[in-house]
Amino acid sequence: MSQSVEEQKTLSVPPYLCAQFVNQLIIQITGGGEPIMKVMKFGGTSVGRPERMHHIVSLVTRQEEPTIVVLSALSGTTNALVEIGENIARGDRDAARKTIEKLEAHYQQFISELVTKPASVDKAKAVVAEHFEFLNIILKISFSEALSKDILAQGELLSTRLFCVYLEEQGVGHALLPALEFMSIDAYDEPQIGSIKVKLSQLLQQRKEVKLFVTQGYICRNSRGEVDNLKRGGSDYSASLIAAALNASVCEIWTDIDGMHNNDPRVVKKTVPVEQLSFDEAAELAYFGAKILHPASIWPAQQYKVPVRLLNTMQPEAKGTLIAEKADGVGVKAVAAKDNIIAIRIKSSRMLLAYGFLRKIFEVFEKYRTPIDMITTSEVAVSITIDNPQYLKEILKELEPFGSTEVDHNQTIISVVGNEIAQTSDIIKKLFGSIMNIPVRMVSYGGSPHNISLLISAEHKTQILQQLNKGMFGLE
Ligand code: ASP
Ligand code: MG
Secondary structure (H helix, E strand, O other): OOOOHHHHHOOOOOOHHHHHHHHHHHHHOOOOOOOOOEEEEEOOOOOOHHHHHHHHHHHOOOOOOOOEEEOOOOHHHHHHHHHHHHHHHHHHHHHHHHHHHHHHHHHHHHHHHOOOEEEEEEHHHHHHHHHHHHHHHHHOOOOHHHHHHHHHHHHHHHHHHHHHHHHHHOOOOEEEEOOOOOOEEEEOOOOHHHHHHHHHHHHHHHHOOOOOOEEOOOOEOOOOOOEEEOOOOOOOOOOHHHHOOOOOOEEEEEEOOOOOEOOOOOOOOOOOOOOOOEEHHHHHHHHHHOOOOOOOHHHHHHHHHOOOOEEEEEOOOOOOOEEEEOOOEEEEEEEEEEEEEEEEEEOHHHHHHOHHHHHHHHHHHOOOOOOOOOOOOOOEEEEEEEOHHHHHHHHHHHHHHHHHEEEEEEEEEEEEEEHHHHOOOHHHHHHOOOOOOOOEEEEEEEOOOOEEEEEEHHHHHHHHHHHHHHHHOOOO
16 A cells, blocks of 8 residues: 555545435436345355255245345355465465365365266366466465455355356356456445446346346455455445445345344353344444444445345244344343453543543544544543554554553453433443443443443453343343
8 A cells, every 4th residue: 555544544435425426326327227136145154065055045046036145255265265375475385285275175075065967067176176276376476465365355256156056057047246347445445335336237237137146245356456355254245235236125144143142152151133123233233243244234234224134044934133224122132242452541631621632632543544442531531442453552652742641451342232221221220230240441321322332351251241141131
């Protein structure tokens, strides 16, 4: 990146700001009247074994509406590709070669169970050969950042092409929509929703007779036209962007868990799925630790009013979680925890009765493109949390003139989310009543009616989640 941090800051425009304008433009270009589509996104574990891929064909062919299927890479693939890229970058080509060989063997085994007809077997073999030949060529050329993105893209390219080979073998009519032809990000890594909408509409117009489309999640082109991606876990984001771009009837995110749960199943014994969430509630949970949905995937669906459903591939009849503009249900719906938080306290008597103090502090974080999660203030001090330590040293240096700073590492944000919870005195009583024995470093209350956030030391995380599970939900 050649731009300075300062330039980037002043030029970036949140993509959702242009939503309405783009909608108008599309109606003018396409004349509107496109069929209502449905988006179904399947994660890595849902396509990670041949029998699972077989199974999702039965799910996607049940649909009445025209459908766009968005696929992740087979589980484990992107991790392996990251490892290959890192080894090549480090100059350890032998290690990279070994990982490539192991991955190729995995795909050979996968296709041997995926398809049976000789013509399909040949096609699947050709797909695998093509992508692994590419990886083996990369081994021989000099490494660059752009090349590493090309390596990462192989996972989704492989999964979608193999899925199409299987669809063909099953005689299911479909078309592959190459994500690299419509999904794009700008120079600040923000998706270009306007251009995505135009290109996608044009591609669909050309294939009006097709009812089932397959496309890659995660991958896109950047402002230089190179292959890039929407960051790890970004297939959800792709699905939401596609759903938004097409004003889809629904964006279904199929994973291996039956929706967003009320607590972290890795930490507490008993959790239950939350039936309904508003976008605002879901955004808090996705950001504050519920791993099931990529946090960035909320805004496109919310902005374009597309409901999102989180569903379980292994249990397709289960209700899962519906995320929509308005969600029923009152009270606390879920708690989530976000680890690796850093708290910074800035203390200064100059803050007393001063105005403009907070702005100056915020500007430091803005300059280093470091988002602030929680903030609490007193008359002479302000506490702020961040989760990205990349520019911590620089930030602390620039905060020096404002007063003394104290930094606490290894903090965890506990976010309690629900409908109007901050207004319900009973809830507050119950919440604090159930965690009285745990020291709390910060409380953020009233920022939104749906959320109360607590900052605690990471060592108390398990204990607090368990106590909240009991205190708020009556679960062990
Ligand atoms: N395959 C990518 C990853 O593992 C994208 C995704 O699955 O969402 O991060
Ligand atoms: Mg995911």
